[in-house]
Amino acid sequence: MISSAGKGRKFHVHLVSDSTGETLGEVMRASVAQFDGVEVIEHLYALVRSPRQMERALEEIERAPGVVMYTVVSADMRRRLEDHCQKVGIPAIAILDPIIATLSGYLALPPSSRAGAQHDLDAQYYERIEALNYAIMHDDGQGGNLEGADVVLLGVSRTSKTPTCIYLAHRGVKAANIPLVRGGETPAGVIGLKKPLIIGLTASPERIVQIRRNRLLSLNEDRDTEYVDDVSVKDEIIAAKRMFARHGWPTIDVTRRSVEETAAKILNLVNDRKANGA
CATH class of the missing domain: 3.40.50 (Rossmann fold)
Structure with missing residues (x-):
């Protein structure tokens, strides 16, 4: 995989979420801010919870290749996204996975695997x-x-x-x-x-x-x-x-x-x- 982005260049970031995508957006913008002279073109696909919605997102991703960041709970949906990105040579980053895995190990508890759990009304x-x-x-x-x-x-x-x-x-x-x-x-x-x-x-x-x-x-x-x-x-x-x-x-x-x-x-x-x- 060869990156087309670089200093002074624009690049596409696709945010795929089964919730609102707010968490993804915040993490992405905080990360991109560390690179001077780079402009991001943001694509958000929120509330992606059906195969049809995922296919639409994948079509858009293929039309404008870049980096994919995602928070998707469904194992089947994740596999479809990851397999497609690997096939077309696009990096796909599961933003919350390292954090959830670490917390799960520390607490000795399995995650709930509920879409949008962080946005529950409380x-x-x-x-x-x-x-x-x-x-x-x-x-x-x-x-x-x-x-x-x-x-x-x-x-x-x-x-x-x-x-x-x-x-x-x-x-x-x-x-x-x-x-x-x-x-x-x-x-x-x-x-x-x-x-x-x-x-x-x-x-x-x-x-x-x-x-x-x-x-x-x-x-x-x-x-x-x-x-x-x-x-x-x-x-x-x-x-x-x-x-x-x-x-x-x-x-x-x-x-x-x-x-x-x-x-x-x-x-x-x-x-x-x-x-x-x-």
Whole structure:
């Protein structure tokens, strides 16, 4: 088998799943991110549970050869997929097999072999839905009482507060966010809060100005205002940092962090707080 992909090249990845394919997608994207200059063309075949559905997927795979990643429980379906990929010289990777085999050996228990078992409705599922609703209702300073939040994020405009809250919600964390306005005054809604962990988000002035200018351009607005003025933005960020320091709130610089990295840092802070009994 000879690979047609390489640095600076596109290649096809076929994700075959008897469930939603979310697990496959996350693993694939995390893996491909380790290779610079490579662009992936993603093909998803979700809820593949019948021979007819599998045949359709195999036809598409043969039309656009690449790498196949799969999570398929049925032994017959797996064999059909693996045999076909071997026949046409395409690599096929069973993403969960090494993990399940290791856990099975450690626990001395056989796996259940249920398609989509990881997506069963359970308490955690409902917690995530509740957290997502909470994030939407308490976005950008809305929603009133914040005592029900796990986390409250503060930051000047364009510090990724909203996407970070949504990401945290998918991890079951109720997160609200409040934008900081010029002047450096502490938002009234956070004064006296006891339950939520209050976290300040900041970034370099250059990064904030760049994001704000791009935002205005997307709205066909290119006038220079304090919103994108270098000195004004710098003053905003300094005032925000002083506020965070004054209240002793942990601060995260998001300049070079992705939303996922920012959320991971926040989750660590939440877990540390729980471990300390706060």
